[in-house]
Amino acid sequence: MKFHILITEDDENVANGLSDILKSYGYQVSVSDNSADTIEILNRENIALVILDVCLGEDSGYDLCKKIREFSDVPILFLTGCSSELELIRGFQVGGDDYVTKPFRMQELLVRIQAILRRSSLNKGEYYQSGELYYNHFTHQMIKGKEALPLTSVELKIAVLLLKSWPNTITRKDLLYHVWDNDFQFVEENTLNVNVSRLRDKLGTFEEAPYITTIRGVGYRWAVSVKRYQKPC
Structure with missing residues (x-):
């Protein structure tokens, strides 16, 4: 099964680079740089995982996560430039499933993605x-x-x-x-x-x-x- 991952990231270079790498590992990838497009894609596509940047220009990744949780339990992995304990706790409190701190090691991110998708596949079906x-x-x-x-x-x-x-x-x-x-x-x-x-x-x-x-x-x-x-x- 080819998992479909949605990257919500307003840094075009980061988003495109991450998208290319994930595609090379066999994932289907969609990219969004704002809240509205993210919600529209989630309602249209069968997304297995959202990789969500905490800072989205004028938007907050935390606020977007709360909106997503109103209609979906899709796994969400935060990308954050802050490693403080309070920020990490906040991510989990709004409904995040995991986090990776920038700058991240690609191999670590891939392992976390695989673990989330494995848990999701075992625990539920649509x-x-x-x-x-x-x-x-x-x-x-x-x-x-x-x-x-x-x-x-x-x-x-x-x-x-x-x-x-x-x-x-x-x-x-x-x-x-x-x-x-x-x-x-x-x-x-x-x-x-x-x-x-x-x-x-x-x-x-x-x-x-x-x-x-x-x-x-x-x-x-x-x-x-x-x-x-x-x-x-």
Whole structure:
């Protein structure tokens, strides 16, 4: 499983350098330099860990951590230039899971990241319910009734992106980018149409309505309400 890490850091050089290193270790990485974008990414993407700088220009990493804790228990690792005991305690009090003091040793940061992700994977799973469907993030299965649907990897990616984005619409361009990554510019438009059509057939309907609806000229939207759980439904 490829963990998705969000770096919230307003120093572009630090953020880009850290992003490049984490990608070289096989992590998927997103970068934000402010609170609003961080919250938007957390609501849109399946983030496994937030690396959060305590000082974000006009924003406070501590304040952002408290906002995140209002809707998510995603692990948060603080980057801080202060090693005082009071500051470290404050980080834990607002909901942080760990901290690394700047300037940090990359190997130490990697070990701490691995430990946090390991604990998170063992202690919880994310489950989504929509109509008669259940999705388990850690087993990567879409369940209907008591059976896993036979979805291809592309179909599952499309389904999960739409499911987690409910009630928002995802544009065709964004779907192509997230499903096919760097090869999306070589994928024909009809390929997406065919995969969505096959996915609809496999998902079936709920109360006589399809799970996925087409927003003409824009993209697609998951049409049935979604509930998120931290343990099995």
